[in-house]
Structures are given as structure tokens and as C-alpha cells.
Amino acid sequence: MSRELQISLRLLTREQKESPEFHLVDCGAPTMAGMKAASMFNVQFLSGQELTDWVRRKNLALLRAGLRFCVLNQSGGNAMILVFRKRMLGEVLKDPEVRGFLSECGYSACGLYAYFSELKARVRSCGPGSFPHEIGIFLGYPLCDVRGFITMKGQGCKARGLWKVYGDVEKTRAVFRKYQRCREVYWKLWITGQRTLTELVAAC
Helix, strand or coil: CCHHHHHHHHCCCHHHHCCHHHHHHHHHHHHHCCCCCEEEEEEECCCHHHHHHHHHHHHHHCCCCCEEEEEEEEECCEEEEEEEEHHHHHHHHHCHHHHHHHHHCCCCCCCHHHHHHHHHHHHHHHCCCCCCCCHHHHCCCCHHHHHHHHHCCCCCCCEECCCEECCCHHHHHHHHHHHHHHHHHHHHHHHCCCCCHHHHCCCC
């Protein structure tokens, strides 16, 4: 991260750093840019109505760009939100191997939002700080890495970054670098006011 960007981040107010938009750019830049099917971030809300209103506004504002927001869980003023590219994630979930894997995991659904319904129920049953391991599929992680994590119980990975790598290390590290560059570019454009969130979302 450049020194200029580090300084800009330090100049943000506490209110800005706690905003949903801050966490969206921090965790979701590659998804906003159309590089990654989905990302997940956590935010604090004063009430369930405030959360509902924010998600509704963002879904309406970014509808044409193909970006969607789904609340996976909310508890004690904290919300876990999935931001996703509907077309991209739909293609992931149509893959026969992915469908087979999710069936092995106990999913009986067929279709994006039907899968979401089962995923949300599983997330909510896991408790704070825990996730069903197959959530990696919904976040656009390679199937081999999700399978490897489950089989190895999170141990013995070849490398780690945004997720633990059990497949092609060099290819995945290149992806990690691409995502990090995207995140820094988006940070700079948003923090300096050169682009609004809507303008940052590439229509694809």
C-alpha cells in the first residue's frame, strides 16, 4: 500500500471507518470490479430497519450494474452481508462439480436464491464467528481449495492469503495480487472522492 493511501486512510473519521461503505470497499472491491463472484463483510447497524433500508437502497442503486446485497445473518446490531455479482455467482453454482459438492454437503436446493436460503440457515446455526466451510464456494473460492480445507480440517495448506490454498499456488497467488491491487485502487478513488460507490461498480 502506498504512503499516500496510508495517510488518506488515517485521515478518515471514526464514523467513516465504521460505515457500511468503508467495509464494502475494504472487502468487496474485487466483486465491485467484476473480478470476483462475491465477497462478505460485517457492519454495525443501530436497528434492523436501518439495515433493511441500507440494503434496499444499495440493491436499487446498483441493480443495473448487476451487483446485489444479501444479509446472511444479523445479531446484536452486527450484520453479515454478502455482496455478489448475480450473473457470475449464478454461473459458479451451475457448474456440475460445484452442484455435486453442495449436494454432498447436504444442500437440496437448485437455483441461486434457493441456495442462499439454505446457506443463511446454516450460517445462523453456526453461531458467532463460525461459518459453514462450503461458504467458500459462494465467495468464489476454487472448489479444490474449499474441498482441501474441509478434507484437511484447515491444516497442511500450500499457501494462504484471502483463503487457504490447496491447489495451484502460483496461479492463486497471482489472483491474490490482482485483488490487492484492485482494493488499493478502489480505496484511493473512493477516499479522495474521485468516484462514488456507484461509479466504482463496473457494469459487467
